[in-house]
Structure formats: structure tokens, C-alpha cells
Amino acid sequence: LERATGTLxxxxxxxxxxxxLQVVAPRVERLLTVQGTKEGERYVEHLxxxxxxxxHTAWLMAPHQYAEKNRRGDRQGFPDMPxxxxxxxxxxxxxxxxHFNHLxxxxxxxxxxxxxxxxxxxxxxxxxxxxxxxxxxxxxxxPPVLPTGNEIGNNLISDVGVMHYSGHGIGGxxxxxxxxxxxxxxxxxxxxxxxxxxxxxxxxGCHSNVMEYNHxxxxxxxxxxxxxxxxxxxxxxxSMRGNLIHDIHHTRLxxxxxxxxxxxxxxxxxxxxx
Numbered sequence: 001l002e003r004a005t006g007t008l009x010x011x012x013x014x015x016x017x018x019x020x021l022q023v024v025a026p027r028v029e030r031l032l033t034v035q036g037t038k039e040g041e042r043y044v045e046h047l048x049x050x051x052x053x054x055x056h057t058a059w060l061m062a063p064h065q066y067a068e069k070n071r072r073g074d075r076q077g078f079p080d081m082p083x084x085x086x087x088x089x090x091x092x093x094x095x096x097x098x099h100f101n102h103l104x105x106x107x108x109x110x111x112x113x114x115x116x117x118x119x120x121x122x123x124x125x126x127x128x129x130x131x132x133x134x135x136x137x138x139x140x141x142x143p144p145v146l147p148t149g150n151e152i153g154n155n156l157i158s159d160v161g162v163m164h165y166s167g168h169g170i171g172g173x174x175x176x177x178x179x180x181x182x183x184x185x186x187x188x189x190x191x192x193x194x195x196x197x198x199x200x201x202x203x204x205g206c207h208s209n210v211m212e213y214n215h216x217x218x219x220x221x222x223x224x225x226x227x228x229x230x231x232x233x234x235x236x237x238x239s240m241r242g243n244l245i246h247d248i249h250h251t252r253l254x255x256x257x258x259x260x261x262x263x264x265x266x267x268x269x270x271x272x273x274x
Contacts, residue, residue, distance in 0.1 A: 001089065002258070006129050010023075014115040014145060026057050028057060028058060028083060029059065029105060030083070030086060030167075031085060034047065034085075034087045034093070035086075035090075036113065037087065038112070039093045039271045040097075041154045042089070042112070043089050043090060043115075043182070044093065045091055045092050047162040047231040048093070048096065051096075051097050051098065052098045052099075053098070053101070054085055054098060054100050054103070054107065055101050055103070056102050056103070057103045057104045057105065058161065060104075064267065066080070077090070077130075077133075077167065077173075077194060079137050079171060079197070080137070080235050081105040081129045081164065081167065081191050083103075083107060083108055083109035083133065084106070084107055084208045085108045087109065087110050087114050088113055088114065089112070089113035090113070090114050090235055091113075091116050092115075092116050093117045094117065094120070095118070095119045095122060095228065096118070096119070096121050097120075098123075099123045099159050100124045100131070101127070102126050103123045104129075105128060105130075106127065106131070106132060106133075107130070107132070108133075108145055109133050109263050110133075110150055111135075111147070112136045112138070114134070115144070115150070117150050118153070119132060119150070119151065119153070120152075120153050120155070121153075121155065122155045122156075123156045123157075124155065124157040125156070125158050125159055125160075127159075127160045128161075128172075129164040130161060130168045130169060131168070131169045131170035132157075132170055132171070133168070134147060134170075134171070134172050134173070135148060135171075135173030135178075136175075139174060139197060139198050139204055141205055142205045146175065147174075147178070147247075149176075149178075150175070151179045152178070152180045153179065153180075153181045153182050153183065154182045155183045155184075156183070157169040157170065157188075158186050160189070160233070161189030161190055165189040165222045166189075166223065167170055167188075167190065168192065168194045169185040169188045169193060170192060170193045170263060171184065171217075172193075172209065173196070174198070174205060175195070176205055176206060176209065177208045179209075179210050180212075181213050182213045183214045184216075185214060186215075186219070187218045187219070187221065188220070189220075189221050189222035190220065190222065191227055191269065192219045192229075193211055193216065193228070193229050194227075195209050195230070195232070196231045196232035196274070198234070198272075198273060199233065199271075201233075201272075202233075203234060205232070206233060206238075207235050207237050208235075210223070210227055210238070210239050210240075210241075211238075211239070212239070212240075212243065213243065214229075214243045216229065216244045216245045217247045217248075218245060218247050219247070219248050220248050220249045220251065225269075227266055228239055228245045228266070228267045228269075229243060229245070229267070229268055230269035230272045231269070231270055231271065232272060233274065243269040245268075
């Protein structure tokens with residue numbers, strides 16, 4: 001993009017015909033916000049979004065600028081990234097058979113105060129950061145701020161972390177009684193499914209999360225120090241069972257100058273405090 005003249009130059013890929021090529025220039029990061037209020041615990045309730053296509057959002061900062069904004073060069077999982085669709089203080093809502101594709105950050109976010117919502121049968125494909133994220137990064141959070149009782153099932157998540165490599169397929173931070181099941185998660189730059197956000201053995205509000213019967217493969221394509229199923233922190237009652245995991249890759253992108261163990265992750269990554 002030559003900003004002075006407003007001229008955009010594009011070099012076609014082999015066999016691309018510019019006369020028939022569709023070009024999209026996204027302008028916004030968020031498409032939909034569902035927001036209740038913390039004061040008085042006033043929830044948005046009983047909404048269903050079914051069969052909607054959320055496509056083509058922008059990213060308004062370069063990847064390194066998001067990390068610098070948070071004063072870290074390695075903001076694990078990029079939890080502070082926006083999402084095309086964001087929920088907060090919502091309960092008993094349902095997102096079903098929607099498409100979250102070609103997005104500049106995450107597809108969906110269930111943030112603080114989200115309880116007993118269901119994310120079922122959706123597709124998250126070709127996103128700059130990740131598929132979806134759920135939870136809060138407040139390590140002291142307890143209900144009702146702490147998200148509880150949400151279901152993430154039967155979703156397809158593929159080719160995420162295209163620009164912001166640290167994004168997860170399904171990123172869970174501080175949360176409890178979350179059921180992540182029967183999802184197919186593939187071709188992720190970092191961890192496909194990650195739960196927890198505390199680097200210590202301390203007891204927090206994070207507990208009793210279940211990851212079961214997921215099909216996870218072709219993962220950790222760019223970054224190391226993660227896992228196909230990854231937990232961080234002490235979270236009693238959390239379980240992983242019945243998952244099919246294969247083709248988890250071994251990279252060393254942290255470079256030669258960084259002294260750290262040669263731990264690339266693998267099928268299961270049980271990190272600090274787990």
C-alpha cells in the first residue's frame with residue numbers, strides 16, 4: 001500500500017486472474033458484542049446465534065505491538081487480543097453452527113461473568129490469532145466474575161495463529177467446570193487446547209475443567225513450549241480423557257541465544273503447578 005498516492009499493489013499467485021479475483025479489505029476488529037453489567041450482576045440471557053457467518057475482520061496493530069502494549073515480548077496465548085464476537089456477563093446463551101473465518105484476531109470470546117453458555121458445531125478457520133478463548137486473566141477471580149459451567153463441543157478449528165503465532169485453537173484462562181469435548185483442532189501454530197493462567201501451585205478459582213474426546217493433530221507448527229492439551233497452574237479436578245492426539249511437531253523457534261530446556265511440548269503439556 002503506497003499511502004501517499006492511495007495505490008495498492010498486489011502480486012498475483014500462480015494461476016490467479018486479477019479480473020476474477022475477489023479482494024476484501026477489512027476495517028474493524030469486532031463485529032458483535034454481547035455485554036451485560038457487572039454492577040448488580042445483570043446478565044444477558046437466553047440468546048441463540050445460529051448459522052451466522054462472521055468473516056473478514058482487521059487487526060489494527062502488528063503482532064509485536066500487541067506484545068509491547070502488554071509489556072511482554074512473549075504474551076503466551078495472546079489472551080488480550082480482541083475477538084470478532086465477544087460475550088461478557090452473559091448466561092444460558094448458545095452459539096451454534098456459525099462460521100468464524102478469515103479473522104484478524106480470535107473468532108469468539110466468552111469473558112468474565114459468562115456462565116452456562118454453549119458453543120456447539122461451529123467452524124473457526126484461517127484466523128490470524130486463534131479459534132476461541134474463554135475465561136479471565138484475573139488470577140484472583142472467583143464466581144460470578146470467574147466463568148463457570150460453559151460447554152465447547154463439536155467445533156472444527158483449523159489453520160489458526162496465522163499472524164499472531166501464540167494464539168490457541170481453544171484458549172481457556174481462569175475458569176471452572178468447563179466442558180471441552182468432541183472438537184477437531186488441527187494446524188495450529190501453538191497449543192491447540194490450553195486451560196489455566198497461573199504459574200504456581202497456588203489454589204485459585206480454576207478447577208474441574210474437562211477435556212475429552214477431542215481430535216487434535218498437526219499442531220505446534222511454529223512455537224515450542226506448549227502441548228496438544230496444555231494445562232497451566234494448579235486446577236484440582238481437571239481431567240483429560242479419551243482424546244485422539246497425533247502429529248505434534250517439534251520446533252525451537254526461541255532461538256539459540258535463549259537458554260531454556262529443550263522441551264517442545266507434546267501430546268500433554270502439564271506446566272507450572274499442574
